[in-house]
Amino acid sequence: MIYLELLLSFLKIGVVSFGGGYGMISLVRETVVSNGWLTDTQMMDFIAVSESTPGPIAVNMATFVGFSQGGVLGSVLATLGVILPAFLIMLVIASVAGGFMKRKGVNAFLEGVRPGVVALIISTAVTMGLSLFFGVGEEKLHINVFGLILLVVISGIAIGYKKVFKKKISPIVLILISAAIALVANLIFPSVSA
Amino acid sequence: MKKGKMVLTLFLTFLKIGAFTFGGGYAMIALLEEEFVGKRKWLTHDEFLDIIAIGESTPGPIAINSATFIGYKQAGFFGSLCSTLGVVIPSVIIITVISLFFDRFMQFRYVQYAFEGIRVCVVYLIFTAGLRMFKGLKKKPLTYVIFSAVAVLFITFYILGIGFSSIICIFACGSVGLCVYAYKSIKKPERGNE
Numbered sequence: 506m507i508y509l510e511l512l513l514s515f516l517k518i519g520v521v522s523f524g525g526g527y528g529m530i531s532l533v534r535e536t537v538v539s540n541g542w543l544t545d546t547q548m549m550d551f552i553a554v555s556e557s558t559p560g561p562i563a564v565n566m567a568t569f570v571g572f573s574q575g576g577v578l579g580s581v582l583a584t585l586g587v588i589l590p591a592f593l594i595m596l597v598i599a600s601v602a603g604g605f606m607k608r609k610g611v612n613a614f615l616e617g618v619r620p621g622v623v624a625l626i627i628s629t630a631v632t633m634g635l636s637l638f639f640g641v642g643e644e645k646l647h648i649n650v651f652g653l654i655l656l657v658v659i660s661g662i663a664i665g666y667k668k669v670f671k672k673k674i675s676p677i678v679l680i681l682i683s684a685a686i687a688l689v690a691n692l693i694f695p696s697v698s699a
Numbered sequence: 700m701k702k703g704k705m706v707l708t709l710f711l712t713f714l715k716i717g718a719f720t721f722g723g724g725y726a727m728i729a730l731l732e733e734e735f736v737g738k739r740k741w742l743t744h745d746e747f748l749d750i751i752a753i754g755e756s757t758p759g760p761i762a763i764n765s766a767t768f769i770g771y772k773q774a775g776f777f778g779s780l781c782s783t784l785g786v787v788i789p790s791v792i793i794i795t796v797i798s799l800f801f802d803r804f805m806q807f808r809y810v811q812y813a814f815e816g817i818r819v820c821v822v823y824l825i826f827t828a829g830l831r832m833f834k835g836l837k838k839k840p841l842t843y844v845i846f847s848a849v850a851v852l853f854i855t856f857y858i859l860g861i862g863f864s865s866i867i868c869i870f871a872c873g874s875v876g877l878c879v880y881a882y883k884s885i886k887k888p889e890r891g892n893e
Binding site: 517519520521522523524525526527529530531532535539546549550552553554555556557558559560561562563564565568569572573577580581584587588590591592594595596598599600609610611613614615616617618619620621622623624625626627628629630631632633634635637641642651652655656659660663675676677679680682683684685686687688690691692 | 717718719720721727753754755756757758759760761762763764767768771772776779783786787789790791793794795797798801805809812813814815816817818819820821822823824825826827828829830832833836837841842843845846847848849850853854857858860862863864865866868869870871872873874875876877879880881
């Protein structure tokens with residue numbers, strides 16, 4: 506049953522999602538693609554919307570995936586799944602196990618987990634890029650020239666912004682800029698990105 | 700402050716934070732600090748840093764971790780429950796409303812054009828988020844070994860089309876961390892070579 510599957514999948518994700526919203530992306534992507542719930546492309550669209558709306562990215566993604574598979578009930582169950590482990594673990598730590606996090610063993614475990622999670626995040630981006638720019642993992646390989654040019658352009662904008670204003674450009678602004686460039690490029694040169 | 704009123708204040712404060720923080724958990728940290736350390740003085744700066752450190756070391760979205768923890772410290776179980784609900788409710792409502800229209804919205808040609816650019820931006824955002832987290836990792840051999848091993852395995856599996864389990868991977872990384880710690884503890888008298 507889809508409701509139970511959503512709840513269990515996101516419970517599982519909630520238990521192991523170290524490293525915040527970005528740390529969760531590889532887990533969610535794996536789950537939705539292997540279950541056939543979403544394609545990689547749809548997943549990227551969902552991430553973009555989750556980034557551009559207020560609230561924790563993890564919760565936004567869970568709600569989004571949940572709704573797409575099981576309507577309102579699906580979204581509530583997926584969200585419940587993703588927050589319940591964090592809620593219960595923090596409750597235990599706040600009430601009775603305050604010293605637990607300071608144990609040397611816990612720390613040693615986390616020292617191993619942290620670089621692993623960062624590797625998962627970067628690899629997720631790399632494989633999404635391989636699929637988006639070169640068609641790796643799709644029916645046939647191709648080169649998305651427009652996508653690669655846009656990647657260089659937005660990297661330049663982000664780096665330039667940081668140089669000039671001494672702070673990171675907001676993800677939403679960058680998403681909007683990318684959308685605008687793609688839209689204009691498509692209007693001026695039809696089928697530029699085909 | 701009476702407990703009932705405190706619970707309500709917590710709920711409303713976290714509702715506000717959930718509704719107005721763009722950019723996920725890390726953007727939320729600044730807002731939480733302003734609210735609880737600066738304005739309300741419920742926590743000292745050090746207590747706040749402790750909470751964030753615990754939130755970063757436990758699974759789940761940081762927003763949920765800190766809401767549960769702060770809620771519990773201020774008003775026990777109901778405090779933690781209402782704080783967590785507060786931070787989640789805006790996300791669920793906003794994303795559900797967007798989901799209702801998303802499929803129809805995506806059928807517009809111009810929207811499709813825009814999303815071709817947005818997907819490129821998503822890859823960029825995930826990659827740079829990963830890079831930032833990489834810079835924050837402890838610079839020691841274990842970090843680099845685990846990072847490279849996971850990245851190589853993940854990307855190779857993807858290119859070959861073999862399923863990868865991030866969950867198993869995360870626990871394996873943690874176990875490696877534990878083993879290295881155990882090995883070092885045993886070796887300590889010999890002033891082990893790292």
